[in-house]
Amino acid sequence: MYERKTLPNLSCGLDLIGEVLYGKWKIRLLWFINEGYKRPSELQRKIPGASRRVLTAQLKELENHELVGKVIYPVVPPKVEYYLTDFGKSLIPVIDAMGQWGDQHDERLRTLIRNSHDGGNRNL
Amino acid sequence: MYERKTLPNLSCGLDLIGEVLYGKWKIRLLWFINEGYKRPSELQRKIPGASRRVLTAQLKELENHELVGKVIYPVVPPKVEYYLTDFGKSLIPVIDAMGQWGDQHDERLRTLIRNSHDGGNRNL
DNA sequence: TCATATAGGGATAAATTTATCCCTATCAAA
DNA sequence: TTTGATAGGGATAAATTTATCCCTATATGA
Numbered sequence: 001m002y003e004r005k006t007l008p009n010l011s012c013g014l015d016l017i018g019e020v021l022y023g024k025w026k027i028r029l030l031w032f033i034n035e036g037y038k039r040p041s042e043l044q045r046k047i048p049g050a051s052r053r054v055l056t057a058q059l060k061e062l063e064n065h066e067l068v069g070k071v072i073y074p075v076v077p078p079k080v081e082y083y084l085t086d087f088g089k090s091l092i093p094v095i096d097a098m099g100q101w102g103d104q105h106d107e108r109l110r111t112l113i114r115n116s117h118d119g120g121n122r123n124l
Numbered sequence: 125m126y127e128r129k130t131l132p133n134l135s136c137g138l139d140l141i142g143e144v145l146y147g148k149w150k151i152r153l154l155w156f157i158n159e160g161y162k163r164p165s166e167l168q169r170k171i172p173g174a175s176r177r178v179l180t181a182q183l184k185e186l187e188n189h190e191l192v193g194k195v196i197y198p199v200v201p202p203k204v205e206y207y208l209t210d211f212g213k214s215l216i217p218v219i220d221a222m223g224q225w226g227d228q229h230d231e232r233l234r235t236l237i238r239n240s241h242d243g244g245n246r247n248l
Numbered sequence: 249t250c251a252t253a254t255a256g257g258g259a260t261a262a263a264t265t266t267a268t269c270c271c272t273a274t275c276a277a278a
Numbered sequence: 279t280t281t282g283a284t285a286g287g288g289a290t291a292a293a294t295t296t297a298t299c300c301c302t303a304t305a306t307g308a
Contacts, residue, residue, distance in 0.1 A: 001258095002293095002294070002295080004241065004293090004294085005292090005293065005294090006267095006293075006294095008237070009173050010234060010237065012223065012226070012227070013222070013223040013224065013225065013226025013227035013228075013230065014151055014152065014155065014219070014222060014223045014226055015226070016226035016227075016229070016230060016233040016234070016237070017222050017223070017225055017226035017233075018151070018226075019233070019237050020233065020236070020237070023295085024295075024296070027138055027142070028138065031138065039254090039255095040254085040255060040256090041253075041254065041255080049133050050296090050297095051296065051297045051298070052255095052256095052297095053256090053257080053296080053297070053298080053299095054295080054296055054297070056255075056256060056257075057257090057296090060256095061240065064236070064239070064240040065233075065236050065237070065240060066232075066236060072255090075254095075305095076254085076303070076304045076305060077252095077253060077254035077255080077303080077304060077305065077306090078253095078254050078255045078256080078303090078304095079254075079255085080254085080255060080256095087229070087232075090225070090229075091225060093221070094221050094222055094225050095138070097217070097218050097221050098137070098138060098141050098218055098222075099136065099137040099138045099141070100137065101137065101141055101214070101215060101218050102136070102137025102138055102139070102140035102141035102142075103136070103137035103140075104137075105140070105211070105214075106137065106140060108190075108211075109140040109141075109143070109144065109189075110134060110140070112144070112188070112189050112190060113132070113134065113140070113143050113144070113189070115188070116185065116188040116189060117128065125288095126263095126264070126265080128263090128264085129262090129263065129264090130263075130264095130297095147265085148265075148266070149266095163284090163285095164284085164285060164286090165283075165284065165285080174266090174267095175266065175267045175268070176267095176285095176286095177266080177267070177268080177269095177286090177287080178265080178266055178267070180285075180286060180287075181266090181287090184286095196285090199275095199284095200273070200274045200275060200284085201273080201274060201275060201276090201283060201284035201285080202273090202274090202284050202285045202286080203284075203285085204284090204285060204286095249308100250307105250308090251306105251307095251308085252305105252306085252307090252308100253304100253305090253306090254303095254304090254305100255302100255303105256301105256302090257300105257301090257302095258299105258300085258301085259298105259299090259300085260297100260298085260299085260300105261296105261297080261298075261299095262295100262296080262297070262298085263294105263295080263296070263297080264293105264294080264295070264296085265292100265293080265294070265295085266291105266292080266293070266294085267290100267291080267292070267293080268289105268290085268291075268292085269288105269289090269290085269291095270287105270288085270289085270290105271286105271287090271288085272285100272286090272287095273284095273285100274283105274284090275282105275283090275284095276281105276282090276283090277280105277281090277282085277283105278279100278280085278281080278282100
């Protein structure tokens with residue numbers, strides 16, 4: 001496990017939400033769990049770009065932050081199901097607002113992001 | 125300048141907003157600019173934990189993504205002012221929702237974040 | 249019998265982001 | 279005259295995050 005060498009800033013609400021949402025796949029994990037995908041293997045299939053290892057780790061962090069809960073069925077092969085806690089559910093409207101903004105500006109954002117990848121050079 | 129070796133996922137609105145907001149200080153920069161802090165030096169003083177170098181870089185990315193605009197006064201010593209574009213302003217309600225969620229759960233979040241730093245071991 | 253699915257995590261490499269330090273140029277104030 | 283403020287960015291180091299590969303264990307289906 002990696003151990004931080006610098007302390008995070010926690011001066012305001014934005015810092016706090018950042019601490020629990022910062023992570024490449026966390027928002028998407030919450031989103032898909034909210035949509036009803038429960039098992040780790042399902043979530044991995046929904047997020048093919050992510051490595052299995054990191055999804056597991058980020059699910060664990062979400063669990064430590066009490067945004068998701070976990071049911072372990074004592075069967076073989078193993079079966080686990082995640083669900084949103086009430087705390088996690090309270091975050092859904094916020095994530096929804098973020099997704100809506102992105103959807104509303106979909107085309108413009110795609111252009112901007114594409115152009116910023118070649119250093120803003122529009123001649124490429 | 126660092127050049128990406130992997131392409132970002134841009135499958136939905138959440139990915140898109142993530143692309144423009146992901147960055148340690150970007151949300152805070154937008155927030156403070158919205159509050160009326162315009163000059164880079166002011167912003168640096170408002171965010172003492174950040175290195176000057178990175179704030180400059182992230183302001184430039186926000187500019188490339190058309191969330192902020194920039195006025196350069198041809199004076200010496202240099203003077204520059206940033207402002208939110210209409211596009212950037214449209215993001216303020218979203219950031220506000222994030223900050224509100226964090227503020228509403230301030231105490232709980234601080235506890236959770238503190239505990240997750242020592243591997244969830246409550247005996248430390 | 250052998251590959252596959254299942255969940256988790258250790259060890260290590262690679263990618264990415266952020267920090268540190270340095271240089272430019274000029275005016276104002278100590 | 280020396281210091282500091284101002285904005286920007288190059289070069290490089292450090293920190294952090296993510297990816298890759300491997301191992302555990304067992305039941306099922308080809």
